[in-house]
Amino acid sequence: MCCFSAYAETSSENIVSHLSSLNEKQKNVLYEFEVLKRNGCKTDQFWKENKNQFSELDAKTRDELAQQIFENSTVVYKPQKNSAVQIWMQTQLFTNWMFYLSAFIAICAVIALFKKYWSLLIGFLLKRLEPLLRYLFSPLLLTCELLALGIACVFYAVTIEDFVLRTVIIHLGLFLLWSQSTALFTKEYWVKKYIFEIESNFWGKDPWETIKTICLPAVLVTLALSYVLYKVPADIFYNYEIVISGIAFVYALPFWRFVEKYIYPVLFPFKNEGYRARSINSLGACTVIALILTVVLILQGNAVFYNVIAAFISLEIFSFLILSSKENHKYNLGNYYYLQFVIVLFLVLTFLYSYQIHSNEIIWFSLIGSCFFIILKYLEIFSFFSSWKRGNSWAWKLLGLAALLWVLGKGILLVSKQFFTV
Numbered sequence: 001m002c003c004f005s006a007y008a009e010t011s012s013e014n015i016v017s018h019l020s021s022l023n024e025k026q027k028n029v030l031y032e033f034e035v036l037k038r039n040g041c042k043t044d045q046f047w048k049e050n051k052n053q054f055s056e057l058d059a060k061t062r063d064e065l066a067q068q069i070f071e072n073s074t075v076v077y078k079p080q081k082n083s084a085v086q087i088w089m090q091t092q093l094f095t096n097w098m099f100y101l102s103a104f105i106a107i108c109a110v111i112a113l114f115k116k117y118w119s120l121l122i123g124f125l126l127k128r129l130e131p132l133l134r135y136l137f138s139p140l141l142l143t144c145e146l147l148a149l150g151i152a153c154v155f156y157a158v159t160i161e162d163f164v165l166r167t168v169i170i171h172l173g174l175f176l177l178w179s180q181s182t183a184l185f186t187k188e189y190w191v192k193k194y195i196f197e198i199e200s201n202f203w204g205k206d207p208w209e210t211i212k213t214i215c216l217p218a219v220l221v222t223l224a225l226s227y228v229l230y231k232v233p234a235d236i237f238y239n240y241e242i243v244i245s246g247i248a249f250v251y252a253l254p255f256w257r258f259v260e261k262y263i264y265p266v267l268f269p270f271k272n273e274g275y276r277a278r279s280i281n282s283l284g285a286c287t288v289i290a291l292i293l294t295v296v297l298i299l300q301g302n303a304v305f306y307n308v309i310a311a312f313i314s315l316e317i318f319s320f321l322i323l324s325s326k327e328n329h330k331y332n333l334g335n336y337y338y339l340q341f342v343i344v345l346f347l348v349l350t351f352l353y354s355y356q357i358h359s360n361e362i363i364w365f366s367l368i369g370s371c372f373f374i375i376l377k378y379l380e381i382f383s384f385f386s387s388w389k390r391g392n393s394w395a396w397k398l399l400g401l402a403a404l405l406w407v408l409g410k411g412i413l414l415v416s417k418q419f420f421t422v
Helices: 002-006 011-021 024-038 044-053 059-071 084-128 132-136 139-157 163-186 191-202 207-231 238-252 255-266 278-300 303-323 333-357 360-384 394-419
Strands: none
Touching: 011 059, 024 044, 024 059, 084 163, 139 163, 139 207, 163 207, 207 238, 238 278, 238 303, 255 278, 278 303, 303 333, 303 360, 333 360, 360 394
16 A cells, blocks of 8 residues: 555646656756747757756656646747847837827828819719719719718728728728718708808807718717727727817717807806807817716726727817917906816816826826926916017027926936836
8 A cells, every 4th residue: 555655646746746856947947948849949958068967867757747847838029129029129119109100191082182183083073974974973872972982991901901001091082971961961961061050060050960961970080989999909099089079978968058158167157257259168168078978088097998088088178278378268267277287187187187087198298288388388377478579588588498308307307217117
């Protein structure tokens, strides 16, 4: 019985006991041994050089140990500073940003070409290819065909693997969806005419005209963006676009024109003693609505909404920078001072929230927004006393701006060391 119990231990138990007795250096040797073996390299010389690190290890046990370590190991690779691999990784990052920029420039160029040459193209077709094209390419039918083309672009572009081509085609489809649906709803088939319809109907008294001119096209674009996000979740920048189209749909609903006078005083509590543009009041009301939606999403505590929350916050920071301009409150500085307090509070709360959920996006939004806010306030300080163009003090003002930028840069580095892993 004693002899039987001595040899009753299974092979797997032997491997486990051997594994537990190995140190990190020995595990690394066995891992490298298995890598060489699996790649068809001769392992005799390698084992001969490292065999002295192991005490009495037969070939079978060695092979089993190496196999187990290889199959159950996770390699964490950190490239050395100034190495070829590190330079290659930085090059990949740089070229990815070049692709993003090329996609954006291509989108702007395609839209600009459409705006510039669209009327000429339609005129040429109608003039040269009559009478067949008089029917096939009538303004109404052509608008329907372009709308179908926009739907097809969005539907099929999500299957394209190349990022730049996919982004260009999707945005071409989104542009066609918005423009041609607007043309159908307004019955104005030329770009300049239905853009005029959008501007006039937003403040118009006919609710149905506003809905069909602004809300319905915004709904179509929002649905298309939802489909794109479902199919290509890796392209997170569509979260920002869907927030903009969604807000455009919600805020273009006519009843907001009647209730916004009760909403924007949240940001402009002091009575306006002079003229303030109605668009600023509308932007203030829209910002309040966006803040409410952001708070609702934050209270859900669901990571699924983090990208949408980041999109809302970026939109709100941009809106706050516009609203906080002294030019919009030159008749009543009470609202100006109040807004500065609100924006500082908003930026602080945003930064604390981003640090709590470990969202680098929102952290950078709050830092960049804070820097722009501080620079704008620095420039506005002098408007209380003098103009940049007057006197000989502009050089001192520029020197102060340079010092401010230096301080902001040092501050960001300090924050990075405190809150980020460098």
